[in-house]
Amino acid sequence: MQWNLMYDWIGCGNLGHCQVFNKPEAMGKVIDAATMLGRxxxxxxxxxxxxxDTVGVLKDAVNHGCCVVLANKKPLTCAYEDFKKLTSHFRQIRFESxxxxxxxxIASVTRIIASGDPVSRIVGSLSGTLGYVMSELEDGKKISEVVKTxxxxxxxxxxxxxxxxxxxxxxxxxxxARLLGQQISMENINVESLYPSELGPEVMSTTDFLESGLAKLDETIEERVKAASLRGNVLRYVCVIGSTGCQVGLQEVPKDSALGRLRGSDNVVEIYSRCYESSPLVIQGAGAGNDTTAAGVLADIIDLQDLFQTRA
Amino acid sequence: MQWNLMYDWIGCGNLGHCQVFNKPEAMGKVIDAATMLGRxxxxxxxxxxxxxDTVGVLKDAVNHGCCVVLANKKPLTCAYEDFKKLTSHFRQIRFESxxxxxxxxIASVTRIIASGDPVSRIVGSLSGTLGYVMSELEDGKKISEVVKTxxxxxxxxxxxxxxxxxxxxxxxxxxxARLLGQQISMENINVESLYPSELGPEVMSTTDFLESGLAKLDETIEERVKAASLRGNVLRYVCVIGSTGCQVGLQEVPKDSALGRLRGSDNVVEIYSRCYESSPLVIQGAGAGNDTTAAGVLADIIDLQDLFQTRA
Structure with a gap:
């Protein structure tokens, strides 16, 4: 088990005590602290x-009334029951990053849900890498070149x-999707891989993939980019979360939509709801990096302080 | 005094009691309730x-430990001392709408501040009306026509x-600007009006303005739109909040920026900080309307519930 950072924060508004755990015995220590101090x-x-591997200790911590802040996606994407347990006291968990x-x-979707405004669809370009790749393809470059660059x-x-x-x-x-109340798991998501299984890591090394495998994708992708362009669209690698489920893959989007105008490695998310029906609520910006991830985690921690305010 | 809505919400997680006050005696009732129940x-x-007119009662309510949610801008834009007093217990006030x-x-700027990421600049198109006007001008229309439409x-x-x-x-x-810590007031903001004082409401009626005054603006505005276009820019009516102060008025922005691409009546806000330095965090969508304003107010109320959670 490898924990990059397990950080505990005690007190209201002050960083009272901070410790980084990166060894297996951390689990025992965390649960000891949670038992004494959690609630x-x-x-x-x-x-x-x-x-x-952290799912077990996180569920125990929640049981002891602790708050949880996650930058780690995996505890929220394993069994649905684990997600349900972790979010059973929804105000005690934050996972913006x-x-x-x-x-x-997450904060914006949560606000929209809290206001009773039904979210009908979320469409997002949530990979900076694939966002960069797709906007470069638009300029007529080959996918093999773009990925190498x-x-x-x-x-x-x-x-x-x-x-x-x-x-x-x-x-x-x-x-x-789970935040919107969908009781689904990874196997319910239709994920389109940009490479076929015969170019997968079980079949060839990274070097072989880059030197010979990747070029095999050029023609098909080029055709799709051109076909989209003829229809006034551009190709984006997006996730679509709608009432009928959740898809991840290439999709044609209008050139003049927030997604279509996206250049470079920014993330963009379009949220459609009753209030944002014809024109979505759009959030755009850098969606990766140590600084922004840490900032998101810290804002989440600070946001939890309300639960422990002293009422004067 | 006219209060469109003064709404009080008692309890944790439940709408326990709701009352609309629209008469002057409301002030006494609010303070009575605040004295008994606020803290x-x-x-x-x-x-x-x-x-x-609500500033006094809101400050009293805050004094009694009440929470405050505002869609009304005016209590936050009068004397700086009033803003300071109202936000003195920052977690007890919300004013997203x-x-x-x-x-x-507001929620996003507050999160960025909480994470310790210094905000260097906010640039926004915060009037749906002026957003619509400016994007129509871009198509070569006259301002007199566009405003009438x-x-x-x-x-x-x-x-x-x-x-x-x-x-x-x-x-x-x-x-x-005040959210970013600037101790300024309305008189410190350089506001560019789109009409000169000789076309103002003290000089001519609305009908006269529409029928004859407005056309006097056509030539100057057309020249500015064209000049911007020659530089690859478009003209937008924006607010710029930077370290050197706060300006409101026409500004040329790059055609391919979030602000430059704006069409129709959506609002757009670009937030620049250390984390979002070269490419800003962008929030875009409908920025007016009863539904969205009410949704913002409701989300603010729900957000305050953390202050009154029962610790099990």
Missing amino acids: TTGLVIVDCSATY TVGAGLPV AKALGYTEPDPRDDLSGMDVARKALIL | TTGLVIVDCSATY TVGAGLPV AKALGYTEPDPRDDLSGMDVARKALIL
Whole structure:
């Protein structure tokens, strides 16, 4: 088990005590602290790891009345029962940084839900890497070139297939879908990978994929980009969360929509509701990076302080 | 004194009691309720009026430990001391609907501030009417035609000069500037009116303004639109809140920025900070209307519930 950061925050409005746990014995320590301090003092367990292994300790912490702040998507994207348990005291958990880093996506959707305005659809470009790739393709470049450039610029994971598979986008989409009340899991999401299984990591190395595999995608993608352009559209890699379920993959969007105008690596989310019906509420900005993710986590922690205000 | 709505909400998570006050004796009743219930029960005073007259009762209510939710901009835009007093217990006041109606502008700026990310600049198109006017001008139409069409569509105030003066935008800008910590007042904001004083309401009636006055603006505005276009820019009526102060008026913005791409009556706000330095955090959507304003007020009320959660 590897925990990048497990950060506990005790007190109301003051950083009383801070400790980084990165060893397995951390679990025992966290539960000890939660048992003693969870319900009364405002203990916040912050999970900035990228593992499923923290689910157990997080559920225990919630049971003890602790608050939880997550940048880690995985505890919210495993079994639906775990999501339900973690969010059973909804005001005690915050997870802004799981979708679009510090962008106020979760906070905004939560506000819309709280106001009783029914959300009908969320459409988002939630991968900076794929956002960059798609806007470069629009300029007539080949996907093999664009992915290699993106890798050289440090925009991709070490194996770019981790981005191209769409799985990270699917996790974010699942969190948004569950936030809207959909009782679904990863297997209910239709995820379109940008590479076929015969170019997958089980079949060839990252080097082989980059040197020979990737070029095999050029023709098909180029055709789709051109076909979209003929219809006045552009191709984007998006998640669509609607009343009929959740899809992740390539989609044609109007050139003059917020998604269609997107350039570079910014994330963009369009939220449609009764109040934002014809023209969506749009949130756009950098959706990745250490700074913005940390800012989102910190804002979440601060936001929890209301639960532990002293009433004068 | 006219109070459109003064709404009190007692209890935690339930709408326990609701009353609409619209007579002067309301002030006494509100203070009576605040004295008895303010500090302990989560009494929320909601001001959806459009008057300065509520400032006194709101300050008294805050003194008694009540929460306050505002859609009314005026209590936050009068004397700086009043703003300071009203926001002295910052977690007990919410005013999302004062800027961009239900759009999560205040919530997002507050989150960024809470995370310690210094906001360097906010640029916004915060008038749906002026947003519509400016995007129509871009298509080569005359301002006299566009304003008349906007009035016919119900987009403007009964006297369109109330929109064209920029004062409503200035109030929103002042709220954002004060939120960023600037100790300024309306008189410190440089507001550019779209009509000169010789076409003002003291000089001519609304009918005269529409029938003869307005056309006098056509030539100057047309020249500015063309000059901007020659530089690859478009003209927008914006507020700019920076470290050097606060301006409201016409400004050239790049055609391919969020502000430059704006069409129709949507509001758009660009927030620049250390995390969102080269590419801003952008929030866009309908920024006016009964539904969205009410949704913003309701979300604010619900958001206050954390202050009165029962700790199990």
